[in-house]
Amino acid sequence: MVLDVAIIGAGFGGIGAGVRLGRARITNVAIFERASELGGTWRDNTYPGCRCDVSSNLYSFSFAPNPAWTNTFSYQPEIQRYLGDVARRHQVDELIRYDHDVLEVTFDEQARLWMLETNQGIYHARAVILAVGALAEPRMPTIAGLGDFEGPVLHTARWNSTVELNAKRIGVIGTGASAIQVIPELATHVEHLDVFQRTPAWVVPHRGRPVRARTQRLFRYVPIIQRLARYLDYWRRELLVLAFARQPARMAKAEDGARQFIAAHIKDPELRRALTPNYRMGCKRVLLSNDYYPALARSNVELVSDRIAWVAPKGVVTDDGRFHELDVLVCATGFLVTDNPVCQRVRAVDGRSLAEAFAGELAHYKGTTFPGFPNLFMLAGPNTGLGHSSIIFMIESQLNYVVRALEHALASKAPVEPTARAATAWTESLHAKFPCTVWGTGCASWYLNDAGRNTTIWPDFTFAFRRATHRFERDDHVAAGGSE
Ligand code: NAP
Secondary structure: EEEEEEEEEEOOOHHHHHHHHHHOOOOOEEEEEEEEEOOOOHOOOOOOOOOOOOOOOOOOOOOOOOOOEOOOOOOHHHHHHHHHHHHHHHHHHHEOOOOOOOEEEEOOOOOOHHHHHHHHHHHHEEEEEEEEOOOOEOOOOOOOHHHHHHOOEOOOOOOOOOOOOOOOOEEEEOOOOHHHHHHHHOOOOOEEEEEEOOOOOEEEEEOOOOOOOOHHHHHHHHHHHHHHHHHHHHHHHHHHHHHHOOOHHHHHHHHHHHHHHHHHHHOOOHHHHHOOOOOOOOOOOOOOOOHHHHOOOOOEEEEEEOOOEEEEEEEEEOOOEEEEEEEEEEEOOOOOOOOOOOHHEEOOOOOOHHHHHOOOOOOOOOOOOOOOOOOOOEOOOOOEEEOOOOHHHHHHHHHHHHHHHHHHHHHOOOOEEEOHHHHHHHHHHOOOHHHOOHHOOOOOOOEEOOOOOOOOOOOHHHHHHHHHHHHHHHHHHOOOOOOO
């Protein structure tokens, strides 16, 4: 049987796509999920302290508000439960084929079908939605000797809760969003914690707090109140774009506040200096935590800012020649974002993989479709990431375009593909914005690809993206029959 749509991945993108396609009465759909559980990054990131840094009311689908959130910024288990609930309530769970690892995705031009080779057989589909997420593949650091370390080596996105950490000497590599959440959790019960920092992050206070039972009741019985709370949070965050994407110098005031935050917790001037970033706030993701600096001030925690030279069987040697004896290494080193390996498995009409096309600076159309890849849609694709708001808003915007494009493709029996002209115009116009934004102020970050181009961030207001994805613009797509 030929599917109308094959969705790859059952995280926020895949579940959202399943719901939206169902509403558009596109029902001949399957979701291929490599794991035996849904949830994507929220299934995989089970390290202690894992939490979302976008508010619960905004970090949820617009069509599925959750009046039962117990915290204004949810922890991982609750988000994972929420996604399962949404999938069940909207009967999307019935579409999921678990333990199906998609190995190769190729387009048969004659039949105008995508062929998906999985570990459980071959499937054909008229269209493919890549909903694999940007934070799916852990990035292990490339440090000499890492393979020789005798103790357990964990990655925050592949946590192993059976590894004993109590009363052990632990080394955490990295000081990004995952690290600053796991470090305070570990600090209280390990014997010693070395935090290996390469670049300090800007950290600001976390405003998360438990939601009172009476607020939950209010949200349940007067849903407009929760909508209003979401709306207000959305617009408060959009104001940040004025600084991030228009006048980055405005971030100086927030930097002063963050320096005072460091000073309030860190008395040692040397440590304070080591923790103070020397780049514009916002260029790398701004982190939220009330307990990261207090954890670093503990007597059993040391911030090591000398670079790691190599890993020895029983510890880490830093550039200054010091040996740090360790029992367990925790890599909080992030994800393969601009080089997601799944892109190597998707091949265009001409045989090029999506990864090869990206390496050649392939232009994209609204972060979602690509010339040469008919009826292929990518959620959370290039330049749809955010530093200030919820990726779910971006995914839902993309789904507006995807659903309309699919309705057109299925009705006309002609695959949808953006013209090279439209894709180039889109990509170049947004890249022209970067020099004046906070991401153009100069810092190394995972937002940049190997060529130093920012292929991750959406450099504008999110409502501009919502507007751009609202319609299916026929003129921007290759006409049926193949000519531009
Ligand atoms: P990340 O932001 O990429 O941070 C990785 C950290 O590892 C950085 O401090 C990096 O240093 C360091 N690092 C990488 N390779 C290293 C090496 N070879 N030696 C020493 N240090 C090394 O990854 P993440 O913390 O997992 O976060 C990724 C994204 O996931 C976040 O930006 C966010 O979008 C999401 N996330 C969100 C939350 C939340 O909602 N609170 C929590 C976790 C993750 P450099 O800075 O020098 O590169």
